Amino acid sequence: MCGLLRAPMRCRGTISALSGTRPMNQPATVRWQPAIAHRPGPLYRAIAAALAEDIGNGTLPPGTRLPTHRDLAWDLKVTVGTITRAYQEAERQGLIGGEVGRGTFVRDPRRLVEPVVESGGGLLEMNLGLIDLSVNATALWPDAPALTAATQAVALRPDLVSLMSYQTPLGHHRLRAAIADWLADSADLHVAADQVLLAVGGQGAMLTALSAVTRPGDTLLVEQVTYPGLRAVALHLGLRLVPVAMDADGLLPDAVEQAARSHGAHALYCMPTLQNPTTITLSLERRRALVEVARRIGLMLIEDDVYGFLKQPSPPTLHSLGPDVTLYVSSLSKSLFPGLRTGFIVGPRPLFDRLATILRATVLAPAHLGTVVAAELIDSGEAGRIAQRRRCLVAERQSLARTILSGLDLSGSDPAVTHLWLPLPETVRRDELVRGALERGVKITAADGFGVGRGEVPNAVRICLMGVDHSAQLEKGLSVLDGLISNPVASASAWV
Template identity: 40%
Template sequence: MTTWLPDLDSYPGPRYRAIADALAADIAAGRLAVGERLPTHRDLAYHLKVTVGTITRAYAEAERRGLIGGEVGRGTYVKAGTVRSAGDEWPQLPPPPGDTPAVVDLSLCTPSAAGVAEALAALLSGMKDPAGFADMLNYPPHGGLPAHREAGSRWLTRHRISAGPETVLVTSGAQNGMAIAFTTITRPGDLILTERLTYFGMKALTATLGLRLDGLSMDDDGLLPDAFEAACRQSAPKALYTVPTLHNPTTAIMPTERRRRIIEIARKYDVTIVEDDVFGFLVPDGPPPIQVLAPDITLHISSLSKSIAPGLRIGYLVAPPRLMPRLEATMRALNYAVPPLMGELATRWIEDGSADRFAETQCRECRARHALAAEILRDGPAVAVPSVGQHLWLKLPDPWRREDFVAETRSRGIILTGADVFMVGRGAAPHAVRVGLSMPARREDVRHGLEVIADLLCSPAGATVSMV
């Protein structure tokens, strides 16, 4: 057995990958001969001061590249054949000057932009008739041009929302829709209920509007009905804000019967439900939206930001007919109307089928990236909640604390969002992080980020930073 001991200083990135890269270099340089037996997992781990799990992953990566092979009882050997680098399958991120790996930002849920820019250029190049721009240069109706509301209605219907054009308000994205909804149905000082972990844009909005926000207990299926009813009985809330499908950040999908129970409680205590459904298109066979089950008490918010592109800034707010005049008045006060040109782009994509193709691209990409996460995190100690959404909810194992994990991954060039960002109220946030799988443009970058995370979880040297 060889006493092979690699120098890892020249190989940035996760330790297991550095070991595999060093092994490839030594084979290529002739420092390791074909058939030579490598150190045992335990011996190499001891000499390199890493965990046995890191060596196991390093040898598995080297075997995947065709560098080595092993047999039970005989150990691990250098294989014959052409050496393949990791870059043959997954291009590596180029490291910046020094030993710090390249930055991979996994902090947001930004959809894939594959093909969208090209489609936009083609669409704009075909809009050459000046007469077609006449309606886009005048003051539009506050709720949007009739054709744009009609297109929004058709788009929502494809995603199982019951909405005629007269109940659809075109908004500048979901955040604008939320602002219009809560400005209309609440007054400063009113109490709004939500899940104890909620979208941080909602926290910012309620603070701006002078609303009180209270978080309710939840489990793996989302908001707990008993907690909702107890809060209604004690505090007389004005509205409930919920993300029942692919909850942000936990990815929970609320079952149908629980949705019905939430509706029953809301009716009993006269609470308006504001349903944020921006991720709903990713679960076409999921439970029915709350708006379908209770259209008379629900304001439904969706957007094309997650299905097409966030820069489009087009969303749709569906509301009971009785609220539409007040919502349009709020729109007039806040931003008058959505720029008609952006509404026209969205409308044409909905009409020609491009929007459906973009949405399906997002679905396929999410499935591929979650499969990648399942592969890389499969044998680790953390619990990755299964999902098909644009983010991953990662429950950290002991002794990791979320703030230490976020700091440690950041020091290695990987940016995550800790659970405390989403916490409502004074309770302790869970030790978990949100991983924005959809944000990097390339899957290779996602793989790099996940491998750094997996390596760190298996070697928790920084887990005790906050323990004194």
């Protein structure tokens, strides 16, 4: 069952919520009582170190309001000045931030550099209160203990030195076998270990795959709105992107064939499952039609399946339907941890040597340590449990979002994925909504961020639900958006 996920409590310190009433949507202050007697050095540094540890292990998730200087000093039987110095040290490290009149809050350790926004006077200033719903990240804090356990297990492996000395673009066979097991469990894609190539993250997998099937100046077909990271790879490789029409059910196979013939294209990049940003999953009928088109006209399909693990049961991948015309690329960035930098490619046998040559020329060998940790998570069964927790948390965040935005049309946005794709009413312009939201401390992305060249984009925005770890932050951000969309006349007057 998908119960409410809470921050893990496996830590030296303890916390409890203070009693009393508080304004709606305002997080409770915790009574945090770290154990500091065992820590060496000055008291303020011991307190700052305990704070860093409990933020890192998820006991104090981002958005948590910390005790006042006076309250914590009383609980720890130290001076207020000691607490002040401890908080100052933690703030210097980017772990916490103060908001005048509200208190001191834990900041997101993944983003120590705060986003910079343009103020009304045209100057750039730091916005400590920004609720960033533009980053399609996944909440990692529930799985911090699993990551710690896996890294500790890796450190004790008797074959660790052997694994770390393995320099081949193919990657160690045991690590490739673990990825093959993961693909079978998470994507229902059954391949042998020697069919898997390891890459440095999903971006590295895309770069390698596209380098194998294109040359500078070639045309690459993409969906009408597409993942911005793909555009960066295409620019680097000197490719010309041509958008292909989509409807409410996704990419149109007939439009793919027409575009390929018109522009002389030999490759298509797409996300058949939970497409970013539209959340559309192609039907089995369209997948088969797309494979047939690819075979008929000599088109190579680059299938990005990074969100596929969220869709259960897994639809058939393009690779499983057409292994001869599909390069399957993905990574563990969304399903496990982005810092593992573990991407992978499965492709047709005739392209295998070409892919290996490109990997040898660009990275020589995969990032072994991250992949060894990933293999430990997979082999122990913990990766599957993490993926299930991610699916549960996505369901909870989607439920919260759909409750707050109940007056808006979210019927076309799949609740299985980490973000919302929100078509806007005719009375609301996407650029004005984005600007108005940013002025109120909420960052989202307009459809223009996913457009290709001068191709048409819908009047829509993407709202990411997992980039903020604290549900109270998400609730506040969504409430701001709901108010702006529901009352566009009043909102527009405020933007002038």
